[in-house]
Amino acid sequence: MQRRHLIAGGLAAAAMPTFALAQGLEKPKVTIAVGGKNLFYYLPLTIAEQLGYFKAEGLDVNIVDFAGGSRALQAVVGGSADVVSGAFEHTISMHQKGQPMRAFVLQGAAPQIVLGVNPKTLPNFKTVADLKGKKIGVTAPGSSTNVMANFVLAKAGLKPSDVSIVGVGAGNGAVAAMRAGQIDAIANLDPVITLLQRSGDLRIVTDTRKLAEAEQVFGGPMPAGCLYAPQSFLDKNPHTAQALVNAMVRANKWIQQAGGGDVIKVVPESYLLGDRAVYIDGFLASKQAMSADGSFPAKGGQTAFNALASIDPKMAGTKVDLNAIYTNDFVKQANAKYPKG
Template sequence: MDCCGLDRRRFLGGVVGLAAGGLAFGKKRRIRLAFCSQTLCILPYVMAEKRGMFADQGLSVELIYTRGGGAALQALVGGAVDYAATSLDAQLQAFKNGAPIQRFAASGRLPLFALAVAPKARDRIRSLADLAGQTVGISALGNADHALLLYLLARAGVDATRIRFATLGPNLFEALRVGHVDAGMVQEPALSLLLERGGGVLVNFMDLEETRRYLGGSYAFMGVAVRGDEADDRLDEMRRLAGALQAALEFIHTASGKLIVATLPSELIAGGDRKQLEAIVERYRQSIYPRSTRLDLEAAARVVEAQQLAGLLPENLPWRELFLPKVLEGAAG
């Protein structure tokens, strides 16, 4: 689980051509943008297309839905797309491995995880300290959810060596529901479904105030990367892209959950509960999405610290070189 990519499998790997709209800047520039396909990750990008915000910036954008952030970044490095929107976790790993990419805009400020408790374990696990001696589910050792969990435990002073980690892949819901694990890192809608069945939640990282309380501030997540050697030539285009995304973020902050979900392509809702998705969007939109696309290096430093704690990044990695804040210097918002 390098970034997102949970559920909606019918839509993964598909290509949706997006564009149309006015010619605010004359002939629209055609660009291709790949990103992982978890619904909460993609909202700013889909809103920017469906509400005409890309077109208002003179851009014709083709969104490429991929199976996770790693695939999106591979497409970027390989030259198949112009930009890739993924979690910072995925971009840091690519950067560590020599990928010539730079992150220039943000679209999400919280990880899309919560530390949930199984219904059968709710009476005995009421705090992080109660996890000692218990079995906690994660997608895989070294994945984003594992690194975040280790960071949380370290900040809370809980000895992670006293916890048994079970690697269960991206879908932990059933294992938690039936009690095969005592707690686990889940996303939505798994969290809502577990709570409906009597489960609990120790920390919800999709809530900004909880994340600030447990981690000390926001934790950089979704953002857009470009090939570093093209950044100077694409500077104007990158600013337009960021401007469209910022307009989409403002729309997400002010529109109702019902209107936001109604804007989504039907393929993203097929097989899902529309009312539940509306409630999820309504609950989290103010927390998950920033009002500005400008980079937050303080929030990024928390992700770096978490990955270093998990042994995923070396201490001497010049990680700040991944970021390109000059693109949005002086931008409003």
């Protein structure tokens, strides 16, 4: 499909009348909290926003960006946002805390998180065990990048307390921290990873942008970026939730048909981190890890639970109803309405 057709389709959606649609929505104005909006991890969110898919569903969406997913989650818990665009595994940890959250549309079929080391500070790195006593940069402490780092460390026999976790964000700050030698390793996402790799400031150790490697690391399908919200929000606002999912599913399908050149014409200039070629390379590296239609895999909940339980003794002894942490009901309706996006 040609670029002009891809973009024209989104602009046409933005021009559709929304008054009639909005009348059926319980909550037309929705605030979504996200941690690192510029990341490919959340690209469907940006595409849905930029191409007018939310507006086409009668929604007035305000997206608030934070340094990491854990802070975005705090915004919803605190009541300043309605929905989180964040990591799937947070729904499990929130159920454990007695604050049920439910994921209702998938953005990433794999975490897309890369763990790599700094060749300047660790020139003789051989195994993950060499990270003992070192500083590892993550988007924000407690975020999915932190969880992934802890998981890889655990497989190497290291505890979270064996390293120092440093929050470096998901943009230029993360790049600067690596180049300045302030951190010895990093768990982050594209375009940060591709930018560091291209400049020789990163040696990749584990790459979950690759579906096969992600499944090998986690032992099964590991759902990643998604929209999730308190169960009470979904119960009170089913039409609003459906409208959000319709927009996200359309964005997922647009991405599957898009090339790097299409994407850079839609996303804000600031996402490119000053290098369009690097951004396109990052998109191509991450594309296979993005959800094709917003559906959660049947075994994804168990995989995510196992990952969390392996690094959190409290989680290991907890019983969580894995059917209560996600639903494909909204996604099924969205795919029926927009079979081609």
